[in-house]
Amino acid sequence: MTPELDAWPAVRDRFDDSLAVPPYGIEDVTGRFRERFVGTLRSHPGIAIVSLGADGPEGDAVERDGLIGPPGGATGDAGARTAAENPTAPPNATFPAAAYEACLTGDQVRAVRAFESLATPGHAVVAEADRGRGKSSAAGIAAGALALAGADVLVTAPAFRNAAEVFARARELLGETDTDSERDARRLDAPGGGRVRFLPPAEAADLPDDPDAVIVDEAAALPVRLLERFLDAPAVAFCTTVHGYEGAGRGFSIRFRERLRASPFSVRDVRLDEPIRYARNDPVEAWASRALLLDARPAVDEAVAGSTVGDATYRTLATDDLLADEALLREAFGLLVAAHYRTEPNDLARLLDAPNLTARALVAEGRVVAVALLAREGGLDAETRRGMYEGERVRGNMVPDVLTSQLRDETAAEPRGVRTVRIATHHALRGEGFGTRLLDEVHAEFGGEGGGAEGDRDGDVDYFSVGYGATPRLLRFWRRAGYRTVHLSTSRNDASGEYSAIMVRPVGEGGPGSALLDRHAAAFRDRERDGLSDAHRDVDPDVVVGALRACSAPTTVDLTETEWRSVVGASFGPGMYDSAPGAFRDLAMAALIEGDGGSETTDGDALDGDALDGREKRLLVRKVLQGRPSESVADELGYVSAGACMRALGDAYEPLVERYGTDFALEERERFINK
Structure with a gap:
């Protein structure tokens, strides 16, 4: 079923072509992933290898028999699964007997029984399992049973395919036939008026139509900020994979678990260990985890305890080193998995084979304590840039592609950049x-004198960049690292609910990277002045503050005397904001972009000496830049009334008049101060 194993690493196919991102060609793609894959086939217990003869079965040769015990011996008995024999409903069960008859193991019976609590508001369930233990099936059986009782069950997961098993089991219990389209598959109606429906996480977190219960599948693959919003549901279940890429998010196991324990919910934990997809101790399951690093983990906490920044060593994670040192590969990849909500086997292949990717790490006491995956981008020829500008997609050049195709800059893909794809520090x-x-x-x-990545075409790097789901904390981190905002996506990520930010840090002054940043920072500034009341009207105000604060474009405040009268009157006198909203917007943009050089707390609020505190900045965003109604702004920000909200807005503009006011404006202010 595979090419000849010795020759397989040299095979190139469509997947390799996808790794050959411009300006690289398929000849630049290595075969290290296949090399390692073949090595696991030849070394892992329980894997048989048979070379098929060209002239039929007589020419077959058994390279490895794969046996882990004597032929016909105890292997099958040792791996047998302990299934639930004739499963029945537990005593006092409230779900119908058919729900328990659909279970395949005793663990599933216990899980379904735990899910019964979702019928009562104020209850939460956390179901954990390795892959192939029937966790999603148990959730689906429970969803169907709740719907039969008339409940509205909202199901969410990083993608609908992650919840497919939930809907398959719920459909069987409800007696529905297979649907003809994915759209139909996302909603199941029960005879008594109950239903099971799917929505993407960001949309589901708003709890539309007031569901009776929510089931979040693969919860560890979602951000903690998003998971916390589901705690407003009447009853909620969080299902997560213990090992594998989906379960790598430390946020769920540490921060969100603490948040859930502190919530008013009565929480019930259930774990499923009995395998269904595999036999117990099946060597094929262990081989798959090893070959695809499904169980890759950072070093244990004790191994890195006491490590200091000054003692860490910076090193290149060359592919040869990763292949020669399995522990190094597992620790580095484990950190990369933990840093991202979406990982797949292709990511391991890209790390080992993609010519545009390279990795760097900090190592302390022989352990990987921080890792960065970097992508070389740009440096594209005029023909490729022209095609990108005219709508062609160019793989592997994320930042140049956005700046060219979306923001209409045909020269954006000419400078050479290094993008941080992922960066992670040991938790x-x-x-x-x-x-x-x-x-x-x-x-x-990469950007120093004579610098450049190993293998880079000529060592020239014009800028660094990063793209990520914007949160206030991450915006502060990247701003402090010298990166500046050039773009904020106009739509939210379906899984995380976050808007993506693109930030750039030029190398040197006056070079191609500086020119790229200057024109796109200015475009971002001008775009947001109007976009915040349109496409970005729903962006979190702290994200807006962070994105604008990290914009390097200069700002000017050029108001007419009439506009200054309105601003000063609303700040120091009886004037009204509505008399000159554009003037207030210009001042707000200037204040949020420039700041005052003061410090911030970890949650973004200002320390003493800053002209505006955190709530005042949010007020400028919500009311002035996003154009929200005064009543809703007052409710969100904790003002006692719309009137109090508008008075606070006037107060917030007093220091802005002091800072940006012309002589005329300051004279106008004196009329009210001395009155």
Whole structure:
């Protein structure tokens, strides 16, 4: 079923072509992923290898028989699954007997029984399992049973395919036939008026139509900020994979677990260990985890405890080193998995084979404590840039593609950039400066005198960049690292609910990277002045503040005397905001972009000496820039009334008049101060 194993690493196919991102060709793609894959086939217990003869079965040769015990011996008995024999409903069960008869193991019976609590508001369930243990099936059986009782069950997951098993089991219990389209598959109606419906996480977190219960599948693959919004549901279940890419998010197991324990919910935990997809101790399951690094993990906390930034060593994670040192590969890839909500086997292949990717790490006491995956972008020829501008998609050049195709800059793909695809610090060492140190080393290597990545075409790097789901914390981190905002996506990520930010840090002054930043920072400034009341009207105000604060474009405040009268009157006298909303908007943009150089707390609020505190900045965003009604702004920001909200807005503009006011404006202010 595979090419000849010795020759397989040299095979090139459509997947390799997808790794050959411009300006690289397929000849630049290596075969290290296949090399490692073949090695696991030849070394892992329980894998048989048979070379088929060209002239029929007589020419077959058994390279490995794959047996882990004597032929016909105890292997099958040792791996047998302990299934639930004739499963029945537990005593006092409230779900119908058919729900328990659909279970395949005793663990599933216990899980379905735990899900019964979702029929009562104020209850939460956390179901954990390795892959192939029937966790999603149990959730689907429970969803169907709740719907039969008349409940409206809202199901969400990073993508609908993650919840397909939930709907398959619910459909069987409800007796529905297979649907003809995915749209139909996303909603199941029960005879008594109950239903099971799917929505993407960001949309589901708003709890539309007031569901009776919510089931979040693969919860560890969602951001904690998003998971917390589901705690407003009457009853909720969080299902997550213990191992594998989906279960790697430390946010769920640490931060969100703490948040859930502190909530008013009565929480019930259930774990499923009995395998269904595999036999117990099946060597094929273990081989798959090893070959695809499904169980890759960072070093244990004890191994990195006490590590300091100054003692860490910066190093290149060359492919040869990763293949030669399995522990190094597992720790580095484990950190990369933990840093991102979406990982798939292709990501491992890209790390080992893609010519545009390279990795750097900080190592302390032989352990990987921080890692960055970097992509070389740009440097594209005029013909490729023209095609990109005219609508062609060019793989592997994310930032140049956005700046060219969406923001209409045909020259954006000419400078050479290094984009941070992922960066991660060991969770036990976060907040200790390792991420900052790693970025500093990357900047020095790629952007320093004579710098450049190993294997880079000519060593020239014009700028660094990053694209990520924008949160206030991440915006502060990247701003402090010298990156500046050039774009904020106009739509939210379906899974995370976040808007994506693109930020750029030029190399040197006056070069191609500086020119790229200057024109796109100015375009971002001008675009947001109007876009915040349109496409970005729903962006979190703290995200808006962070994105604008990280914009390097200069601002000017050029108001007419009439506009200054309105602003000063609303700030110091009886004037009204509605008399000159554009003037208030210009001042707000200037204030939020320029700041005042003051410090911030970890949640973005200002310390003493800043002209505006955190709530005043949010007020400027919600009311002035996003154009929200005064009543809703007052409710969101905790003002006692719309009138109090507008008075606070006037107060917030007093220091802005002091800072930006012309002589005329300051004279106008004196009329009210001295009155």
